[in-house]
Every structure is written in C-alpha cells, then in structure tokens.
Amino acid sequence: MTTLTDPPKESFRLSMLIYDTRYRSMTIQVVAMMGFMLLAAWLINNTLTNLATLGKPIDFGFFSEPASYDINQRLLEYDSRDSHLRASFVGLLNTLVVAVLGCITATVVGVLVGVLRLSPNWLVARLMTIYVEMFRNVPVLLWIVLVMAVLIESLPAPRAFRGEDPAATMSFFDSVAVTNRGVYVPEPLFSRSLGDISVFGEASLRFNISLDLILILIVLGASIFAIRWNSKRANAIQEATGDRPTTWHVNLGLLVVPTAVVLVALGFHLGYPALKGFNFQGGTHMRNSLIALWLALSLYTAAFIAEIVRGGILAISKGQTEAAGALGLRPNRIMSLVVLPQALRVIIPPLISNYLNLTKNSSLAIAVGYMDITGTLGGITMNQTGRELECVLLLMLVYLSISLLISAVMNWYNNKVKLVER
Amino acid sequence: MPSHYRETGPEADETAFIRVENQEEVNMKKSVILGALAVAGLAAGAAHAATVDDIKARGKLNCGVTTGLVGFAAPDAAGEWMGFDVGVCRAVAAAVLDDPTAVEFVPTTGKTRFTALASGEIDMLARNTTWTFSRDVDLKFTFVGVNYYDGQGFMVPRELGVSSAKDLDGATVCIQTGTTTELNLADFFRSNNISYEPVPIETNAEAQQQYLAGACDVFTTDASGLAATRATFEAPDDHVLLPEIISKEPLGPLVRHGDDEWGDIVRWTLNALITAEELGVTSANIGDMAAAAGNNPEVNRLLGTEGNLGEMLGLPADWAVKAISVAGNYGELFEKNIGENTPIGLARGLNAQWTDGGLIYSPPFR
Numbered sequence: 001m002t003t004l005t006d007p008p009k010e011s012f013r014l015s016m017l018i019y020d021t022r023y024r025s026m027t028i029q030v031v032a033m034m035g036f037m038l039l040a041a042w043l044i045n046n047t048l049t050n051l052a053t054l055g056k057p058i059d060f061g062f063f064s065e066p067a068s069y070d071i072n073q074r075l076l077e078y079d080s081r082d083s084h085l086r087a088s089f090v091g092l093l094n095t096l097v098v099a100v101l102g103c104i105t106a107t108v109v110g111v112l113v114g115v116l117r118l119s120p121n122w123l124v125a126r127l128m129t130i131y132v133e134m135f136r137n138v139p140v141l142l143w144i145v146l147v148m149a150v151l152i153e154s155l156p157a158p159r160a161f162r163g164e165d166p167a168a169t170m171s172f173f174d175s176v177a178v179t180n181r182g183v184y185v186p187e188p189l190f191s192r193s194l195g196d197i198s199v200f201g202e203a204s205l206r207f208n209i210s211l212d213l214i215l216i217l218i219v220l221g222a223s224i225f226a227i228r229w230n231s232k233r234a235n236a237i238q239e240a241t242g243d244r245p246t247t248w249h250v251n252l253g254l255l256v257v258p259t260a261v262v263l264v265a266l267g268f269h270l271g272y273p274a275l276k277g278f279n280f281q282g283g284t285h286m287r288n289s290l291i292a293l294w295l296a297l298s299l300y301t302a303a304f305i306a307e308i309v310r311g312g313i314l315a316i317s318k319g320q321t322e323a324a325g326a327l328g329l330r331p332n333r334i335m336s337l338v339v340l341p342q343a344l345r346v347i348i349p350p351l352i353s354n355y356l357n358l359t360k361n362s363s364l365a366i367a368v369g370y371m372d373i374t375g376t377l378g379g380i381t382m383n384q385t386g387r388e389l390e391c392v393l394l395l396m397l398v399y400l401s402i403s404l405l406i407s408a409v410m411n412w413y414n415n416k417v418k419l420v421e422r
Numbered sequence: 423m424p425s426h427y428r429e430t431g432p433e434a435d436e437t438a439f440i441r442v443e444n445q446e447e448v449n450m451k452k453s454v455i456l457g458a459l460a461v462a463g464l465a466a467g468a469a470h471a472a473t474v475d476d477i478k479a480r481g482k483l484n485c486g487v488t489t490g491l492v493g494f495a496a497p498d499a500a501g502e503w504m505g506f507d508v509g510v511c512r513a514v515a516a517a518v519l520d521d522p523t524a525v526e527f528v529p530t531t532g533k534t535r536f537t538a539l540a541s542g543e544i545d546m547l548a549r550n551t552t553w554t555f556s557r558d559v560d561l562k563f564t565f566v567g568v569n570y571y572d573g574q575g576f577m578v579p580r581e582l583g584v585s586s587a588k589d590l591d592g593a594t595v596c597i598q599t600g601t602t603t604e605l606n607l608a609d610f611f612r613s614n615n616i617s618y619e620p621v622p623i624e625t626n627a628e629a630q631q632q633y634l635a636g637a638c639d640v641f642t643t644d645a646s647g648l649a650a651t652r653a654t655f656e657a658p659d660d661h662v663l664l665p666e667i668i669s670k671e672p673l674g675p676l677v678r679h680g681d682d683e684w685g686d687i688v689r690w691t692l693n694a695l696i697t698a699e700e701l702g703v704t705s706a707n708i709g710d711m712a713a714a715a716g717n718n719p720e721v722n723r724l725l726g727t728e729g730n731l732g733e734m735l736g737l738p739a740d741w742a743v744k745a746i747s748v749a750g751n752y753g754e755l756f757e758k759n760i761g762e763n764t765p766i767g768l769a770r771g772l773n774a775q776w777t778d779g780g781l782i783y784s785p786p787f788r
C-alpha cells in the first residue's frame with residue numbers, strides 16, 4: 001500500500017520567473033544582459049549619429065591615402081608616398097621589435113636579480129633589493145624619459161668624432177660608434193647574396209624576406225637537429241653500457257662547420273659605420289629612442305619579474321634544496337636543476353601578465369619619439385587625418401591581438417611545463 | 423543626453439543642457455583618446471550650442487595656446503601668460519566678458535590642439551596654427567583670419583657651416599609631430615632628392631633640448647617659431663636660420679565649425695585690432711577717441727560712438743574699445759611681443775599693414 005505519490009506536476013507560471021529560486025537567477029542574468037546590450041546599443045548608435053552630424057561618419061578610406069610623413073626607424077622600405085596603412089604596419093613592426101627585445105631582456109635580468117636577491121651574500125642581496133624597489137616604485141614613463149635624457153646629454157654628438165683631434169672616438173677597434181643619436185654597430189653583409197623574395201607584391205603589407213637569412217636559419221636548424229640526435233645516441237649508449245661517449249667536440253663541429261661553410265659561400269663580411277657628412281653611414285643604427293625605450297621597459301619590468309621569480313623559488317620547500325645538497329649537488333646546479341624547474345610552474349602565469357604589461361607600456365614610445373604603432377597610427381596618422389575614432393578602435397584591436405597572441409604562446413608553454421609534473 | 427536634444431525648442435531648456443554638457447566637458451581629460459571616445463558619450467550639440475552664452479555663463483574664456491613659445495604664448499616669471507597669441511585671447515575675453523584676465527589658458531601640443539577644440543574643451547585656439555584646406559574642410563574648423571603670415575624655415579648651429587637647406591643631405595632633423603612642419607619637410611627633401619633622418623618630438627621645449635645637445639643637426643618649424651626659440655638660447659648667435667622658406671604658413675586663430683556667431687566675434691575682434699592700427703587708434707589715444715564721436719566715421723563705427731556694430735555681434739557698443747585697450751592695436755601687440763626691439767626681433771615684413779606693402783588687411787567696419 002503505497003501512499004507515496006508523485007507531487008502534482010506543477011505547470012509553469014510566469015511569476016515563477018521571479019519567485020521560484022530555480023529560475024530567479026536566470027531571470028536576473030537575462031535582464032542584466034538585456035540592459036547591458038541596450039546600453040551598448042545606445043552608445044554605438046549615439047556615436048554613429050553624432051559622427052554623422054559632425055559630418056565624420058566612420059570611414060576607413062583614408063588608409064589608402066598617402067601618409068605624407070617620414071618614419072625614421074623602418075624595418076620595411078617605406079617613404080612618405082606610401083599609404084597610412086603601410087605607415088601603421090611599419091609602426092606595428094617597431095612595436096613588436098621593442099616588445100620582443102624588452103621581454104627577453106626583462107626575463108634575463110629579472111631571473112638573475114630574483115635569484116641574487118635570495119643570495120646569502122648580504123651586499124648582493126641588498127643591492128638587488130634596492131634595484132627592485134627603485135624600479136618598481138617609479139612610473140615607467142619617468143624611467144623612459146630619464147634614460148633618454150641621459151643618453152642625449154652624456155654621449156657625444158657625431159660631430160665630436162670629426163677633425164684631427166676628435167673629442168670622441170669609436171670603440172671596439174673602430175667598429176662601434178656610440179653617439180647621442182644612438183649606437184652604430186657593424187652590419188652583416190653578403191657579397192654573393194641570394195637576394196630577397198618579396199611577399200604580397202604591391203600591397204600595403206608587402207615585405208621582403210632575405211633568402212640569405214632563410215638559408216642560414218635552415219642550416220642552423222639542421223645542425224641543432226643533428227646535435228639533438230647525437231646527444232640522444234650518447235644517452236642510449238650510456239644507458240646500455242654505462243659509459244658516455246664524449247659528445248662536445250662532435251656537437252661543436254656540427255654547430256659551427258655547416259654555418260661557417262654557408263657564410264663563406266655567401267661571401268659574408270661586416271659593414272662598418274663611418275662618419276660621412278652629418279651622420280655615421282653604414283652599419284646598423286640603433287637609435288637612442290629604441291635604446292631608451294628598450295632599456296627602461298626591460299629594467300622596469302625586470303623588477304617585477306625578479307619578485308615573481310623570488311616568490312616562485314621561495315614556494316619550493318627548503319627540503320628540496322637540502323635533499324639535492326645531500327646528493328652532493330653544488331648550489332648553482334641545485335638552483336638550475338632542482339629549484340628553478342619546479343618554480344617555473346609558479347612563475348609563468350604572472351610572468352605572462354608582465355609580458356603583456358611591457359608590450360602595452362611600449363605605447364609610451366612617443367615620449368622619446370620612437371615611432372611605434374601608437375606614434376604612427378595613433379599619432380601622426382590620427383592627427384593629420386582627424387579620424388580619431390577609427391584610429392583608436394584599430395589601435396585597440398592591434399594591442400588586443402598582440403596581447404592575445406602573447407597569452408596564447410605563453411599558455412602553451414605553461415601547459416608544457418605543467419605536463420612534466422609527476 | 424541623447425543626440426536629438428538639439429530639437430528641444432525653448433531657450434531655457436537649451437541653456438540647461440549646455441550647463442550639464444559643460445560640466446562634463448570640464449571633467450573630461452585632455453587626452454586624445456578620451457577625446458575620441460567622448461564622441462560616444464557626449465551629445466553632438468557641442469558645435470551647435472551658443473558658445474558665447476556658454477562663455478558668459480562660465481565667466482571665463484577657454485583659450486588654447488602653445489605649451490610655451492616665448493613671444494607667442496608662454497607664462498612669464500610670475501606665471502602670467504604673455505605673448506602675441508595670448509594677446510588675441512585676451513582681446514576676445516575683454517570684448518566678450520569685459521575682463522582681459524578672464525581667460526583660462528589651456529596649453530596644447532601640436533597633437534592635442536585639434537581634439538581639444540573639437541571636443542569643446544577650449545572655445546578657441548590661438549596657437550601658431552596654419553590655415554590649411556584639410557583643417558578647415560575635413561577637420562571642420564573655421565579659421566577666422568591670419569594674425570601672422572609665416573613660412574617654414576631651418577635653424578642649424580653656425581659651426582656646421584651650412585648655408586643652404588639643400589646642403590642638408592643626410593642630416594638629422596628635429597620636428598614637432600602633429601604639425602604641417604613634418605609634412606612640408608617630407609615633401610621638401612623628397613622633391614630635392616636628398617635624405618634626412620626625422621626625430622619626432624612633441625613640444626618645442628623638448629625639441630630645443632635635443633637640438634642644443636646635438637642629438638639633431640637641424641631644427642625646423644615656422645620661421646617665427648625658430649626666431650622665438652633662438653632668442654631663448656644662451657648664445658643665439660651660434661645658430662643661423664637658413665635662407666630657404668619652404669612653405670606658406672598663414673597662422674591664425676580658429677574656432678569649431680557650426681557656431682558662426684562665435685566665429686564672427688573672434689574674427690571681428692582680430693579685425694578690430696588690425697583696423698585700429700590702420701586707422702591710428704592706439705592704446706595711448708583710444709581713451710580720447712572713444713570718449714566722443716570724431717571726424718572719421720569708420721573710427722566712430724569701430725569704437726561704437728556711431729552705429730550699432732556691437733549690437734549686431736551681440737556685444738556692448740564699446741566691445742572693440744575694450745579689446746584694443748588691453749594691449750593696444752595689432753601693431754602694438756606685434757612690437758611688444760615679437761617686434762624688432764624684442765630679443766626675438768622679427769621685422770614686420772609680410773605682416774605689415776597693406777598700406778605699408780604688407781598682407782595684413784582687415785575688411786572694412788561698416
């Protein structure tokens with residue numbers, strides 16, 4: 001005799017959207033979402049009507065007009081008759097250059113400082129603390145401007161290199177000129193060059209790739225592959241016989257010989273900078289705007305990275321170090337073989353956001369006249385065409401894409417490090 | 423404030439809206455980006471609201487000037503803004519508000535000046551700004567006249583021994599970004615088939631620092647700006663201005679499109695200063711001349727002792743008297759700030775009155 005019956009199946013009533021806890025949160029979310037969308041629609045609509053009444057409807061046509069301005073640092077050929085789009089592209093590459101250089105330098109310096117901050121040597125540890133606190137607590141713009149001012153005011157102008165008894169001379173056997181317009185270093189040249197291939201024909205995004213560079217990279221890649229294979233073979237022999245064959249001379253040969261052969265075949269030589277007219281000509285010119293931005297951004301970000309590294313290392317229990325020490329490992333090997341690999345898991349996620357910060361901070365470039373994408377697209381182009389909204393929207397899109405790209409790469413790396421966990 | 427508020431009829435409503443909008447404008451940051459985004463939030467009426475009413479309600483004229491170019495617009499030791507362009511701002515403030523000190527000077531760079539004007543952060547811009555087709559038609563600004571006919575020049579250290587701009591092949595050139603300067607420069611070097619290395623800089627002060635440190639060989643901008651900059655150097659004689667003038671740079675005050683009444687006030691205030699010089703009205707004799715109508719009907723109309731020109735502008739009859747009394751007529755402003763007896767030492771040249779063979783010419787007051 002079962003008295004238990006199913007509860008009567010309740011039919012859905014509209015009021016349940018509010019009073020029934022099963023639906024209420026859903027209702028709230030839907031309403032909030034609709035409100036948000038209405039607000040967004042109102043903003044967008046308002047913008048469009050306002051722009052239309054101002055007589056400036058959104059229009060990206062100006063991108064194909066000639067930019068009419070020159071850019072000093074260009075990785076691509078560009079002149080003032082090229083389009084605004086190409087000018088933006090040149091600027092984008094400049095942004096990427098300083099971001100990549102900055103991220104690498106910041107990581108190297110940051111890891112070094114982070115490790116040294118934990119050094120038992122009192123003086124070293126204190127010096128590192130001072131460095132970290134100084135850089136972390138002063139706005140990066142000030143550092144950029146300061147570095148630039150120091151470069152401009154303390155280094156000699158090119159004209160100081162002139163004359164019988166010049167006030168300044170070139171360093172490193174007359175191959176490097178350090179001036180207040182930047183550093184001129186020798187450039188690699190190929191007398192039997194394979195030439196370039198151009199991609200995208202005549203389009204604004206066209207660029208050339210040096211076949212010499214491709215060849216060298218391929219050879220280098222092959223060498224590294226061979227070295228890997230050689231080391232693997234050595235490992236196998238070691239596991240089988242207990243004796244490890246010496247590999248370093250073969251590896252060194254594998255690395256150096258093929259590349260050297262290719263370089264000779266291409267007629268590799270260095271082009272040295274020389275003072276001609278107003279400036280040094282020849283060689284590679286690293287402008288002081290790039291150096292200032294690069295140094296300041298890296299040193300600033302390195303201070304944050306140092307703290308992350310220090311935190312990561314401290315997160316690894318002391319027992320690990322002691323155990324490794326008991327096995328007879330020397331302190332620097334303990335650090336590189338035992339502690340750092342484990343600390344990486346803690347370090348990488350916050351490291352990503354520091355890379356992103358560095359990249360975004362590079363938009364301060366105009367303070368020293370470095371022509372990054374903010375200086376070209378968001379600076380001169382925007383100013384000369386008066387297309388603020390279009391330029392700013394695009395600029396946001398560009399930074400968003402770069403950031404997402406960096407995050408994607410770093411997350412991939414993070415996952416790889418994670419998998420090693422046992 | 424939705425975008426359709428312009429349709430609201432009654433006067434009272436309109437002023438209410440203007441106030442609200444103002445408040446928002448005051449809060450608005452000067453940054454270019456915010457300026458751009460402001461288009462999204464703010465109503466479109468800015469250009470259509472009556473700027474004069476706005477200024478009167480606020481009790482202050484917001485005038486955009488340079489970040490500092492001695493002779494044209496720069497704060498003196500006491501923090502008081504002085505200069506030729508500042509003189510125009512003060513004259514307008516005197517005409518509209520009867521108080522030449524009721525001016526909020528907003529320093530703008532070559533890059534920020536147009537956003538500041540377009541967004542309503544400033545009511546007028548008097549900042550060595552060249553009247554060009556695209557600034558007028560595309561950026562939608564009304565240039566009310568020309569207060570200095572200029573052209574782009576080059577300055578180099580004397581020790582370089584350069585005597586012509588055509589000898590500048592390979593030189594490093596400091597330029598202010600966001601100016602006509604950088605466009606002229608690209609064209610000049612291109613058409614002469616010589617190369618250069620541009621160093622883009624935001625303000626005149628930074629450019630000066632880099633130039634003096636030898637980080638660039640050449641500084642180029644409007645010739646008047648070069649003279650003004652050179653005058654502030656410790657050893658001005660160590661620097662020469664090259665003979666080439668590579669462009670036309672008619673500099674003048676400007677306002678937004680869309681408020682012609684306000685444009686008229688600024689235009690005719692400038693014209694009043696110019697006409698005063700032409701008719702011999704100076705800060706010394708204006709008291710007497712304005713006291714009663716004299717023999718010259720145009721002077722009388724200008725000074726409001728005859729006719730109702732002021733009323734047509736929506737200003738008191740003696741508006742021009744007030745404007746001229748601040749610092750004198752156009753010629754006096756010129757001589758006191760940038761003329762031959764100042765360290766800047768600019769000759770009148772093209773900027774002489776048309777009666778003296780120059781280009782300065784005001785339409786008649788009638």
Ligand SMILES: N[C@@H](CCC(=O)N[C@@H](CS)C(=O)NCC(=O)O)C(=O)O
Binds near residue numbers: 489600601643644646
């Ligand atoms: N007339 C040009 C150039 C204007 C310009 O930037 N002039 C310089 C020097 S003449 C200036 O006013 N600099 C002052 C500052 O940096 O605030 C233009 O309108 O684009």
